Amino acid sequence: MLLLAASIVISLSIGTSNLPLREVWSILIHQLPFVSGDGGWDESSIVIVTDVRLPRILLAVLIGACLSLAGAGFQGVLRNPLADPFTLGVASGCSVGAAFMILFGYQTVAGIWSIPIVAFITGIITLAIVFMLARSRGAMNVETLILSGVIVQAFLSAFVSxxxxxxxxxxxxxxxxxxxxxxxxxxxxxxxxxxxxxxxLPVLIRYAQSLNLFVFGERHAAYLGVDAERTKLIVLVVSTLLTAAAVSVTGVVGFVGLVIPHLIRLVVGPDYRLIVPLSVIGGGIYLLWSDTLARVAMGGREIPLGVVTALIGAPFFAYLLYKRKVVKGGAA
Structure with missing residues (x-):
């Protein structure tokens, strides 16, 4: 939490208009209702901090938290560190709904909730399609599930184009x-x-212990008292809902849900009671610095956020694939 708070303040001072950290702190403190007085800053500095950078930075933290939390949910219930909203095609499915609303001018039918609602519906449909493609004779191979997700993701991205x-x-x-x-x-x-x-967040924290038992397989989890089907349905729906909320605002930002839960798992171990809440904090920090890099790396020209996360996440995804191949080869 301290690292997240420090990242927010430092990021507020970074940009085309460089503001000293001390000035940023002072402006933020003087925005509190119980603090009075005038710090003597330029009106433009106050606007930059409170109306331009601060909402963007807080939104980056929220988006990163949602995508990372969704990734933790997908990875836990599917028992696969390669699963995330992007590789399963859910993010692209949500973007199809958002693009449809924009194309036909329906993005304000239900106010600011129009796109999130439709994105959630198309995301759920996409997840169901991926599961149908991956299932064979009542069983579902994890590698086939990831491959089905990648295929659906490619198709839906082409459809949006x-x-x-x-x-x-x-x-x-x-x-x-x-x-x-x-x-x-x-x-x-x-x-x-x-x-x-x-x-x-509270829902996935509630099911964190059940996700720990999913490691032994759905049948063993059921023997230990877990309602496997109910848990899987709730976690998948909530994870898709989080993805829809993020995609409806930022578009497709890939690999956040892949990278962060896996890094958290490497640091604190496989306990989802720790992975779930720490993924929220880690995802917020990761996307915050990714967005900061996107807006300052090329001076006055901004790099799309999805490009930055893909440049970082794609090699990490390749590393995970290679690691799984080596482990399986060693076991054989």
């Missing part, structure tokens, strides 16, 4: 979902994501 070619009016908005970004996002978007995190 197709929708972007159907009109010139909203092509830039749709392309936003393919690359992922937090640019031009404000306080209202944090209000969209925060409720989903506040709902999803």
């Amino acid at each position: 197709l929708m972007s070619t159907l009109t010139n009016d909203v092509v830039n908005e749709i392309m936003f979902w393919l690359m992922g970004s937090i640019s031009s996002r404000g306080w209202e978007h944090t209000q969209v994501v925060l409720p989903f995190l506040l709902i999803g």
Whole structure:
């Protein structure tokens, strides 16, 4: 938590308009209702800190927390460290719903909740399709599940690209979902994501011990008193809901749910009672610094956030695949 707080303050001072850490701290403190007085700062500095950078930074933390928490849920219930919203195609499924709403101008039918609702529905449908493709004779091989997710993800990404070619009016908005970004996002978007995190986190913490028992397999978990089907359904639905909330605001930001839970697992071990809450903090820190890198790495030109996370996450994904292959080869 201290690292997260320090990261937020440091990130607030980084940008095209460099602000000293001391000034950032002073501006933040003077925004508190019980602190009075005028620090004598420029109005532009106050606007940069409170209206431009702060909502974006808090949104990055929330998005990272949602995606990482969703990844922990998928990995726990599927017993596979390679599972995450991106590799299973759920993130791309959510983006299809968002792109559809934008293409036909329905993004404000239910206010700011329009896109998250539709993204959740298309994400659930995508997850069901991936499971149907992976299941054979009542069994589901984990490697086949990941392969099915990658295939569906590629198809849906191409489908979103197709929708972007159907009109010139909203092509830039749709392309936003393919690359992922937090640019031009404000306080209202944090209000969209925060409720989903506040709902999803307690639920997954509640089922953390059940996820620990899933390591032995669904049948053994059932022998130990776990309602395997109910647990799997709830965890998958909540993880998809978290993914939909994130994608509806930022577009497809891949590999966060893959990298962070795995790193947390390496540090604290396989206990999901620790992995679940620490993934929230770790995901927030990871995406915060990824977004900071995206907006300052090339000076005044911003890199799409999804590009940064893919550049980091794709090699890590390849490493996990190689490690699993080596372990299986050694066992053979």
